[in-house]
Amino acid sequence: MQADLEQPTVTAQSVASFLYLEARLVDEHRYQEWLALWQESATLYWVPCNDDDIDPSRHVSIIYDDHDRLVQRVERLLSGSVLAQQPLPKMRRVISNIEIQTAANGELEVASNFILATARAGRQELWAGRTIHRLRVSGGALTIIAKKVLLNNSDQEIPLLQFLI
Amino acid sequence: MSSQFDESPIDYLSLVGGGRVHGSLYRDPRVFQREIEQIWNKVWVYLGHESEVPNAGDFLRREIGTQPVLIVRGDDGAVRVFFNRCRHRGNLLCNREYGNATTFRCPYHAWTYGKDGALLEPTFEEGYDNSLKREQFGLTLVPRQDAYRGLIFASLSPTGCSLREHLGQVTEFIDLFMDVSPSGEIDLLSGVQKLRYRGNWKLLPENSLEGDYHGPFIHRIAFELHSRRSGLKMSSLYENQVPDVIRSLPGGHMVEDYRGAAMSPPARPPTPARKAYIEAMETRYGQKKAHELLSTIPPLVFVFPNLIYIMTHIRRLQPVSVDETLVYYHPVLLKGAPPEINTARLREHEFGFGPAGFISPDDIEIMERNQVGVQAQGNDWQYIARGLHRVKMMPGGGTSGYTMDENHLRGMWEHYAHLMDRSSSSDVH
Numbered sequence: 001m002q003a004d005l006e007q008p009t010v011t012a013q014s015v016a017s018f019l020y021l022e023a024r025l026v027d028e029h030r031y032q033e034w035l036a037l038w039q040e041s042a043t044l045y046w047v048p049c050n051d052d053d054i055d056p057s058r059h060v061s062i063i064y065d066d067h068d069r070l071v072q073r074v075e076r077l078l079s080g081s082v083l084a085q086q087p088l089p090k091m092r093r094v095i096s097n098i099e100i101q102t103a104a105n106g107e108l109e110v111a112s113n114f115i116l117a118t119a120r121a122g123r124q125e126l127w128a129g130r131t132i133h134r135l136r137v138s139g140g141a142l143t144i145i146a147k148k149v150l151l152n153n154s155d156q157e158i159p160l161l162q163f164l165i
Numbered sequence: 166m167s168s169q170f171d172e173s174p175i176d177y178l179s180l181v182g183g184g185r186v187h188g189s190l191y192r193d194p195r196v197f198q199r200e201i202e203q204i205w206n207k208v209w210v211y212l213g214h215e216s217e218v219p220n221a222g223d224f225l226r227r228e229i230g231t232q233p234v235l236i237v238r239g240d241d242g243a244v245r246v247f248f249n250r251c252r253h254r255g256n257l258l259c260n261r262e263y264g265n266a267t268t269f270r271c272p273y274h275a276w277t278y279g280k281d282g283a284l285l286e287p288t289f290e291e292g293y294d295n296s297l298k299r300e301q302f303g304l305t306l307v308p309r310q311d312a313y314r315g316l317i318f319a320s321l322s323p324t325g326c327s328l329r330e331h332l333g334q335v336t337e338f339i340d341l342f343m344d345v346s347p348s349g350e351i352d353l354l355s356g357v358q359k360l361r362y363r364g365n366w367k368l369l370p371e372n373s374l375e376g377d378y379h380g381p382f383i384h385r386i387a388f389e390l391h392s393r394r395s396g397l398k399m400s401s402l403y404e405n406q407v408p409d410v411i412r413s414l415p416g417g418h419m420v421e422d423y424r425g426a427a428m429s430p431p432a433r434p435p436t437p438a439r440k441a442y443i444e445a446m447e448t449r450y451g452q453k454k455a456h457e458l459l460s461t462i463p464p465l466v467f468v469f470p471n472l473i474y475i476m477t478h479i480r481r482l483q484p485v486s487v488d489e490t491l492v493y494y495h496p497v498l499l500k501g502a503p504p505e506i507n508t509a510r511l512r513e514h515e516f517g518f519g520p521a522g523f524i525s526p527d528d529i530e531i532m533e534r535n536q537v538g539v540q541a542q543g544n545d546w547q548y549i550a551r552g553l554h555r556v557k558m559m560p561g562g563g564t565s566g567y568t569m570d571e572n573h574l575r576g577m578w579e580h581y582a583h584l585m586d587r588s589s590s591s592d593v594h
Contacts, residue, residue: 083530157361
């Protein structure tokens with residue numbers, strides 16, 4: 001961690017812990033608690049399609065959620081009627097290679113790699129990629145402003161992605 | 166039904182009809198092999214749209230059934246479809262999925278071809294006594310190709326009906342979904358979501374065009390979220406059974422025709438971009454036709470065997486094996502519409518479709534379970550008789566039915582059985 005942290009209460013360890021917490025909440029289908037990690041305004045939960053650097057106004061994404069749609073995504077998952085969540089997949093992800101940079105407004109841009117294994121309906125799937133979090137530091141607490149997930153296989157024929165990545 | 170090791174011929178005509186379809190048609194590898202021969206290697210197959218190769222040298226890799234082809238726009242502006250195979254030793258000529266090239270050089274021994282497929286450079290030509298006849302070793306064009314409103318189709322059979330004959334009445338419905346563009350042209354340049362499911366390819370058209378029957382059961386939450394956001398009711402037809410919506414057309418095509426079911430206008434006043442779009446539509450089509458085009462949902466269309474249009478996108482399907490299928494969701498942008506309109510179309514598309522959407526993933530999950538279900542062979546028939554008692558024969562062929570009827574599925578399966586039937590002539594496609 002660089003000497004960036006004007007916010008003395010945030011350390012590399014606390015950023016890592018935040019990412020681990022987020023990972024655990026989604027792995028354990030604790031969607032409401034996960035949603036509470038997000039800033040309510042100017043939110044972007046983005047999984048680009050085909051390539052990492054696309055112009056989302058001209059190019060389709062796999063997920064491109066503002067806060068309203070993120071809330072809808074969670075509501076749908078909680079409705080119990082998502083067939084690909086019946087039964088709920090068992091999921092565990094490993095977060096690693098965390099690199100932290102300060103960005104404008106004292107926000108943090110945190111890059112990390114993940115490997116996620118999901119098990120459901122008689123098979124285990126592996127997902128991998130890199131995540132770029134934009135985090136806001138406020139009173140020593142972190143919230144997510146934006147999360148961009150660069151899937152290794154965003155340009156391949158993939159199975160359903162009916163969980164939070 | 167016989168097992169897959171049985172060598173006796175399959176009587177396809179006996180496996181379809183009377184409101185039933187036999188389960189073996191979804192699971193028997195022999196059936197799949199015959200589909201490749203009788204359907205994918207013969208009929209007109211959709212490959213892509215001319216907007217995907219706008220400039221000379223632009224190319225795309227696609228498949229016809231299980232055979233790789235290469236679509237290239239030449240210096241003369243013509244779009245050509247070649248087998249994607251070097252004439253030397255059969256290596257895959259072009260490995261990239263899309264791009265722009267001045268020449269196509271095989272990586273194996275560097276035989277090099279022009280955009281028109283001509284062999285430019287066989288390399289170390291003295292080994293052929295400097296007498297290799299280049300004109301005999303150009304890339305091989307597919308036997309037949311043609312296009313309708315920019316949609317590129319190809320057929321691996323040198324004979325058979327023309328593309329226009331194959332499409333028949335379905336062109337009327339292709340026109341309807343393309344005419345929501347104020348230039349009359351669409352653009353498929355906004356990327357493609359790709360998905361793989363563990364199920365037979367025929368499950369996709371069956372599920373994609375199903376009126377409202379499964380909607381309230383598997384899409385309830387998605388429809389609810391959509392209505393709350395848009396003010397439009399996605400499933401209003403469900404309560405209000407409308408006749409003449411579900412259409413089966415000659416050639417195995419299927420349509421959901423919503424012209425008889427006008428939508429209520431959106432509650433919110435139009436944005437400036439929407440206003441500009443409506444004005445552009447009126448300029449092109451006149452007020453009356455523009456209003457007709459904008460006051461209903463464009464038809465949902467299935468062009469046999471692999472093109473589906475639904476709401477926001479063209480869906481291209483590609484069979485892999487009897488129980489595995491690839492799906493490509495190409496959002497349809499409207500050339501000449503304000504950029505905000507097209508961006509909104511992308512966001513609307515992502516709401517419903519692709520691997521992480523709120524609508525089609527429930528369909529994909531259902532199809533995968535369907536594939537498991539038909540492994541159970543007691544009473545080995547699917548029942549598709551809904552609306553059989555009230556089916557209406559249409560002038561010019563085909564049938565029409567109510568919103569939830571299955572007359573379109575019966576039409577598709579009859580066409581399918583006809584193509585698969587051993588005794589049928591080679592000209593019926």
